[in-house]
Amino acid sequence: MTPPLTFPPRPALPLTGGSWSDVPGAQCGVAKGRIKLRADRDDVVVLFTPGGSVAGVTTLSTAAAAPCRWTRDRLPGRASAVVINSGNANAATGRQGEADTLATAQAVAEVLGISADEVLVCSTGVIGQPMPMDRLLPAAREAAANLGDHGHRAARAILTTDLVVKEVSLDVDGVRFGGMAKGSGMIHPNMATMLGFIACDAKVAPEHLQPLVAAICDRTFNAITVDGDTSTNDTFLVQCTGHGKALSPESPGWASFAFGLEVAALELARAIARDGEGATSLVEVVVMGLEDDAQARHAARSIVRSNLLKSAIHGRDPNWGRIVGALGAAGVPHLDVLDLDIAGVPVMRGGQVLNWDEAAASAGLRSADVQITARLPGVGLGRAYGCDLSAEYVKINADYRS
Amino acid sequence: MTPPLTFPPRPALPLTGGSWSDVPGAQCGVAKGRIKLRADRDDVVVLFTPGGSVAGVTTLSTAAAAPCRWTRDRLPGRASAVVINSGNANAATGRQGEADTLATAQAVAEVLGISADEVLVCSTGVIGQPMPMDRLLPAAREAAANLGDHGHRAARAILTTDLVVKEVSLDVDGVRFGGMAKGSGMIHPNMATMLGFIACDAKVAPEHLQPLVAAICDRTFNAITVDGDTSTNDTFLVQCTGHGKALSPESPGWASFAFGLEVAALELARAIARDGEGATSLVEVVVMGLEDDAQARHAARSIVRSNLLKSAIHGRDPNWGRIVGALGAAGVPHLDVLDLDIAGVPVMRGGQVLNWDEAAASAGLRSADVQITARLPGVGLGRAYGCDLSAEYVKINADYRS
Numbered sequence: 001m002t003p004p005l006t007f008p009p010r011p012a013l014p015l016t017g018g019s020w021s022d023v024p025g026a027q028c029g030v031a032k033g034r035i036k037l038r039a040d041r042d043d044v045v046v047l048f049t050p051g052g053s054v055a056g057v058t059t060l061s062t063a064a065a066a067p068c069r070w071t072r073d074r075l076p077g078r079a080s081a082v083v084i085n086s087g088n089a090n091a092a093t094g095r096q097g098e099a100d101t102l103a104t105a106q107a108v109a110e111v112l113g114i115s116a117d118e119v120l121v122c123s124t125g126v127i128g129q130p131m132p133m134d135r136l137l138p139a140a141r142e143a144a145a146n147l148g149d150h151g152h153r154a155a156r157a158i159l160t161t162d163l164v165v166k167e168v169s170l171d172v173d174g175v176r177f178g179g180m181a182k183g184s185g186m187i188h189p190n191m192a193t194m195l196g197f198i199a200c201d202a203k204v205a206p207e208h209l210q211p212l213v214a215a216i217c218d219r220t221f222n223a224i225t226v227d228g229d230t231s232t233n234d235t236f237l238v239q240c241t242g243h244g245k246a247l248s249p250e251s252p253g254w255a256s257f258a259f260g261l262e263v264a265a266l267e268l269a270r271a272i273a274r275d276g277e278g279a280t281s282l283v284e285v286v287v288m289g290l291e292d293d294a295q296a297r298h299a300a301r302s303i304v305r306s307n308l309l310k311s312a313i314h315g316r317d318p319n320w321g322r323i324v325g326a327l328g329a330a331g332v333p334h335l336d337v338l339d340l341d342i343a344g345v346p347v348m349r350g351g352q353v354l355n356w357d358e359a360a361a362s363a364g365l366r367s368a369d370v371q372i373t374a375r376l377p378g379v380g381l382g383r384a385y386g387c388d389l390s391a392e393y394v395k396i397n398a399d400y401r402s
Numbered sequence: 403m404t405p406p407l408t409f410p411p412r413p414a415l416p417l418t419g420g421s422w423s424d425v426p427g428a429q430c431g432v433a434k435g436r437i438k439l440r441a442d443r444d445d446v447v448v449l450f451t452p453g454g455s456v457a458g459v460t461t462l463s464t465a466a467a468a469p470c471r472w473t474r475d476r477l478p479g480r481a482s483a484v485v486i487n488s489g490n491a492n493a494a495t496g497r498q499g500e501a502d503t504l505a506t507a508q509a510v511a512e513v514l515g516i517s518a519d520e521v522l523v524c525s526t527g528v529i530g531q532p533m534p535m536d537r538l539l540p541a542a543r544e545a546a547a548n549l550g551d552h553g554h555r556a557a558r559a560i561l562t563t564d565l566v567v568k569e570v571s572l573d574v575d576g577v578r579f580g581g582m583a584k585g586s587g588m589i590h591p592n593m594a595t596m597l598g599f600i601a602c603d604a605k606v607a608p609e610h611l612q613p614l615v616a617a618i619c620d621r622t623f624n625a626i627t628v629d630g631d632t633s634t635n636d637t638f639l640v641q642c643t644g645h646g647k648a649l650s651p652e653s654p655g656w657a658s659f660a661f662g663l664e665v666a667a668l669e670l671a672r673a674i675a676r677d678g679e680g681a682t683s684l685v686e687v688v689v690m691g692l693e694d695d696a697q698a699r700h701a702a703r704s705i706v707r708s709n710l711l712k713s714a715i716h717g718r719d720p721n722w723g724r725i726v727g728a729l730g731a732a733g734v735p736h737l738d739v740l741d742l743d744i745a746g747v748p749v750m751r752g753g754q755v756l757n758w759d760e761a762a763a764s765a766g767l768r769s770a771d772v773q774i775t776a777r778l779p780g781v782g783l784g785r786a787y788g789c790d791l792s793a794e795y796v797k798i799n800a801d802y803r804s
Contacts, residue, residue: 063730063737092726094738094753127723128755232730307709321529324494328465328634335465336496351496353530391793 018169019151025241033139035087172260278392296382420571421553427643435541437489574662680794698784704732
């Protein structure tokens, strides 16, 4: 029997069932803006971490929405508020979109008694529609005026068509983290934006926080592929309130802090992938080897985004040929010595197909958590997260407007 | 009324309904190899153009199959025979695959009285299965021993699970072209290989032919996207028999020759895209602008490969937001001044959405030939060809082995 490949286990920390606002110094407010006309639900959120620091990453899309560009220009920094709306992305809206973003930041800043430059803006929803400012502004003011421990309500308000609320909270070495995300649930794919918000009570300077957040984003939110498209509005923000431990990269507690932040981000990212539209399985691809982590991650992504493989996984078909094909198409070297496991079942060693247990692998693909593990020469380690491709996905996306 | 965007019309030349072997000096043979056990159909072809020249392009996949690597090493050149089998790709087959490729070339070479180095090899079919040499070799010898005008039969024999035969023939300025292709019909996606073969009777030196074939391949076969995956076996070969006009880049007839070759390749490429599995429409994306043709082609490809857009087209939803999103995700600049038409209906001008006729665009998407046209600043011109994404695609690919 060939033993299965082992790889560094996924970090596991006890989660505490809390919300973004469980973190000391983090408060939020929620309101109904009816941004999508007729929708009688919470859709405007204000996050407030006065005196804290913020770092983050926004979409690389050249069609980045106005709020995304506003937020990007203020990262990293001391901005202490974030205003979020769901229902309208304020994307492809030209100059008017920029003016509306500024007006939204100003409205929240007035209520909180800070400057508009200290207010970041995130929007998610339909593209190319003017923002209904007559409804957004009053709701933003209302949310800013009613701050408290409303994290769970906020986590629901930021959703568009996601099926499930995505939250995380944990304590690591005396630092508390709380987070929420909205995924590429993409029942309505013009709302495919990925938003992630994490608060923590550590006191960290923006210039120390930013490189850490960028690196963690690459390994978590940027490692998700539901359908390969980057949205116009993707944003991941980490706010440190400063109510707890003071930390810098030289502190003894920095490694634990970084670990906790990564676990929080990974939990949210996995929840997003699992909630991919029409999906029945979370697919995690681990590539060990190649020259560095970036190369390994590229290889892992190439597997997880292959429509052929995603369809095969949906059909519980452990189709290793499609994995080799996807790696080859991505230009991955050394495939003549590839080791490959599907759902814990060894399939290839040294580039040769084993006498493998196809039935066991097929059974493994029925799990809600599917793992594909590849090993190649080299020291890199890359993971990517995605989901299977179902006929439901197409149906949802084809029938969007009908 | 905003006039629709116009762009250089697709070259149109009268097609003559012939086959690969209608070209003077081009002969082929066909045999039944039962490469897929139990399949009682033609599946082995030998093409012969003695005294001619050959140029071509093979897959860039690092998992390129043994026959692909063999063929690549002999391009461009004076090789005068090609042996093709469907049913088994001879990919991911290690050293044995290389030995089998050599043995296949040798068997054909012996019958034709040439050297094995003058025989190119193409295989398409399942990945990772040893080639059944006991059945392939006799069939290859039989095909080589029975040469004639069997082009139509050959065009059927190279198919795996394509729904339709793909052939082209035309005369341009006294040069005759005949071609056939096998597509990414991908009912069985391990057979997603794209093969294209064109014969012409011009006399052209290999070193003049190769750069032309490479450039044309980029604008035709490489501009197709059915599901974004490059196969392990993709190959496009152009054989010039030398029975007709002698041509070089300095000849007055060279431009017509290049034009004819491009039209032949484009017809085959479009036929492949149209036959994408589960597809109901051929989608052609034209991008005018950007710095050069390569950038414009990259932008066009990013649109045609978006699952979100492909699903929308299947649902006849003229969802321009997904087009802007796909361009943005691909890093295309200047989207703030984008002009966009969907199915001949003007949708955006100068980055602003027009008061557009959504019903007309939706009706246009019901056509078997859908065009999306984008214009940006710059002098480039790029086209890409694909198809819509149907629930049928997923069903086919999920149920492949069950």
